[in-house]
Amino acid sequence: MSKLLEGKVAAITGASTGIGRAIAVSYLQHGASVVVNHYPDDKSIAQFQALADEVGHNAPLIAVPGDISKPETGQELVAKTVQQYGKLDIFVSNAGVCEFADFLTMSPDLVNHTISTNLNGAFFAVQAAAQQMSKQSPPGGSIIGISSISALVGGAGQTHYTPTKAGVLSLMQSTACALGQYNIRCNALLPGTIRTQLNDEDLADEGKRKYMEGRIPLGRLGQTKDLAGPAVFLASDMSEYVTGSQLLVDGGLFVNLQ
Secondary structure, eight states: OOOTTTTOEEEETTOSSHHHHHHHHHHHHTTOEEEEEEOSSHHHHHHHHHHHHHHOTTSSEEEEEOOTTSHHHHHHHHHHHHHHHSOOOEEEEOOOOOOOOOGGGOOHHHHHHHHIIIIIHHHHHHHHHHHHHHHSSSOOEEEEEEOOGGGTSOOGGGTTTHHHHHHHHHHHHHHHHHHGGGTEEEEEEEEOSBOOTTTHHHHTSHHHHHHHHHHSTTSSOBOGGGGHHHHHHHHSGGGTTOOSOEEEESTTTGGGOO
C-alpha cells in the first residue's frame, strides 16, 4: 500500500475510540506520526492502551489526555505534539458527545456540556492547531472537523446536538477563509449513521436498526473505518486544492430522505 501521509504529523481529538480511533489507525498505516487526545479517565486510558497494543508499541503514537471542553487542552495537545515530533501537519477535531434527550425537559447542564464539548472545544482546539501551523516553517497544514449529517437535518432528540454539528461545519468554512493565506486547508467530514459508542445503545433496538438500514441506499449502517479513507484523502496532498468543503460519508442517506 502506498503511504499517502509519509513524514506527516497528525493530532486527533477524542481518538481512543470510535471514529477518531479508526482515523488514527489509518494515519499510522499511511506513514504519519500520530498524537491522540482522549478524556483523562481510566476507561479512556485503557482504550488508548488497547489501541497502542493493536498498532504495536514501536509505532509513532503518543497520548495527551485532556478534557477538550477546556481551552487549555487544545494548547497542551499542540505543544506536546510539536515537542515530540517537531511540527503539526494534520489536525482532526473529532471529540464530541451525544446524549439523546427530550427538548421540553432537557436540562441546562446537558445543553451546556454538549455545546462546550462539541463546539467550543472544537473552536479552541482548531485555533491552537492553526496558531502552530501558521507560524511553523513552511506554514501550512490540513484541519479536518468531524461534523455530521445532523448539521444538515433535524432530529427530535438532538435539539442540543445538531446545532453544535452545524457549528463545526460553519467553523470549517470560516477558518478556510481565514487561514488560506497560511496554506492551511480546512474541511468538514459529515458522517451519517455510524455505529459507535455514542449511539450503540440506541441502535441496539433491532427494529430501529433495520429501519435505519432501510433508508440507506448502500443498505448498511456505517462503520468507523468508513471515515478513515476520506480523512486520509483530506489530510494528504491529493486534496491540496480542497478547502472549505463538506464531504458526506453516509451511504447515501441524505439524498434518500424524501
